[in-house]
Amino acid sequence: MTAESVRTPLVRGLPVLGNALRMAKNPARFFVDCYREHGAVFRVRMLGREHAVLAGAEAAEFLGTQEGRDSLRSKEFFRGLVDEYGATRTLPGEDGASHKELRDIMRRGYSREAIADRLDEVVAITDRNIDRVWQPGRPVPVLRSMQSLVTDQLGELLTGASRPEYVNDIRIATMYLLNVLVTRSRPRVLLRDPRYRRAKTRVLQLSQEMIDDRSRAEAGAKPAVLIDDLMRANRERPEAMPDSDLMISVTGPYVAGLDTVANTMSAFVYAVLKHPDVLERVRAEADDLFAKGSITEKDLRGIPAIRGALMETMRLYPIAVVQMRTATRDFAFQGHRIAAGETLYIGTTVPHFLDEFFPDPERFDIDRYEKPRAEHLRAGAYSPYGRGQHVCLGKTLADVQMLVTTARLFHRLDLRLDPPGYELKMKTTPTPGPSLNFRVRVAGLRN
Template sequence: MTVDGEVRTPMVRGLPLVGNALRMSRDPARFFVDCYREHGPVFRVRVLGREHAVIAGPEAAEWMGTKEGRESLRSREFWRGLVDEYGATRTLSGEDGPSHKELRDIMRRGYSREAIADRLDEVVAITDRNLDRAWRPGSAVPVLRSMQALVTDQLGELMSGASRPEYVPDIRLVTMYILNVLVTRQHPRLLLHDPRYRRAKRRVAELSRAMIDDRARAGADARPALLIDDLLRANRDNPRAMPDSDLMISVTGPYVAGLDTVANTISAFLYAVLKHPDVLARVRAEADELFARPTLTERDLRGIPAIRGALMETLRLYPIAVVQMRTATRDFTFHGHRIAEGETLYIGTTVPHFLEEFYPDPYRFDIDRYEKPRAEHLAPGAFSPYGRGQHVCLGKTLAEVQMLVTMARIFHRLDLSLESPGYELARKATPTPGPALSFRVRVDGHRA
């Protein structure tokens, strides 16, 4: 139906008071897919009394990369609470346009494949020490907690030159509060007065100061840490772009950006592979061949199509960034529907991950979707695990290498199994979608 030449945007049916909040919280990916199938690429939802426009599907994914998409949306409002809470002036995820580009250029090298490409043996060593400490034969390992510890260890070494495992609980707690209270706003700001959060926040500030001070004193023979080196250089040479007030949030940014997301994906990868014995056999064979080499290079990672396919299929079926949250910078029309300046929007760019027109039998774990001639993910708008538009994840290539090496090493070293053959993954929706803390696997023994 049209009104004055514009299409009337459908409202998704919901419950009194809570609106669509319960369905969204149970399974956000399925919720937006179901709404897209029923209503098309534009609809509206109500969440706890607030109305939001939604644009979704391949139409939204492609539009995000256009000039109109870039100029019609901004992200500042969703990250303003984080910036204010930490006394900063700006953060990469909360800036748009030239300001965003300036910060992105400062951090690009530190979040790139270059930051990890010649340090793969270090990633292996960090993974090994975590497996030796917490993954003992006969034990049932809480996967997500263990992966969070492992990822924090890796990020500390790679990005700041030193691992500080004693801060893992603080980083984990602060990240949870940041995402739940300040970014997604699923919990009230009153929680920021929680003494546990206040203590963890002080500890993370202490960690950032230690990272900055230690790196400033490091000599020429110190291990490389591109991100913190580039941040300190920008602070010294261009303090307008990287003032002292922004250093802490920038230095600890990788933990907020990577801790929950990478740990969730690796945990889901582990479940999906163990759930499919045929995939497990292929992953193990590739991992064993990979680590038969005396040292590991980036070129070697090109020869593991099963592991890479399993990672891509995990990113498709268990997306971390189900939707992107934005504010309309101006009035605009999307597929005939009017969006008003100042409206808050959900952008459902992962909806195509579950559409049969892109992925036949879309809920089946099929690791061969990505090799030619199928290459199903290459259809326009089909694959968006790292977001779309100018805020596409800066660290996606680094994260992919990190995850490929980590998962290959785990399946090479350990004989693992699910707690029962019929186990179905328990999942959480906050602060980001992923496996629940209750998910465990059995360590049946060491393979290598």
């Protein structure tokens, strides 16, 4: 049978809307259900437009191959964002040599080494936020609080200064940009909304403040690896990092972390509190971790329950449910023909919910990741940070940040779900994560 003779199934949907409502309600579940019914290749309709979907472990592995790199690109999905901010390119929207050049400039700033010897600062910033927001007897809106905490951490550690007054502006700008210009799930007219226009102006103001402040920083100032590397590239290789691209790049940690890291840590809090046996193990490890005071990266190797709970959170509550690409050429995948110019969804997290990879996949099981089980190591099984050349550049930094922060929260605080039997509700835009109404109550201080 030739590639052209295989008929790719079209997922049943509503007139005009197609599959938009099902996808919006629960994107992870939607792609899993479609994979189970149709296999690794199918087509969906979104608001009158048809898109091919490559899903499952097969698709995750394909992204890492030379054929995958040659057949797919990401430029179209981020072109609108680049144009909106007057830049020439941005890391997620570039492929090939251009993408590698930008990754090389930013690699050190987004690596675990950027904060590995500053874990006590991560703890101090976390404590500062706990003391300000997580007060005994008070209900705490978890996602909003995590967004403020993450912005505080990334601002101080990667750019040299914390700027909490810009948190809401970053959140609004990110929401509009992703919904309108990247996923295109909302009409472009929304970019005229005064709330977005103000937020965009404020984010550009933040960018300029960060650059100006770092330019004036005296010798001996606290390190800020990412912004220092970006500004060095701007000075020494302006063709690679022109002024316009520097402006958008310096706020990258905020945009990258505000919704993603904050979503994951919020889901972690819910999942741990929902499982008393896990809560007991997490508390015990957290207490041991901080018993001696100062911590090092080596100490993080001794918290398998916390690490397992974090990995299981990323499996069950993935942020990067799919990756969006455009076909650069005609190619065949699993016997199905994909035409040059087609827009595709790549369902890399589908295996997260398949029994053949993770037995009893709906169960929160933090021991899946230790040997001999190591279920995540099967080919194509586990993709919390995406796949291929666009795998999240900051994944190792985020791992360290989330491990330290969540351990500190459970070491210091006695947290309870509010109300006690709360069942997590999810938002899906701009990225999937716990809804804004998810709250916990601080029953008391533990340490």
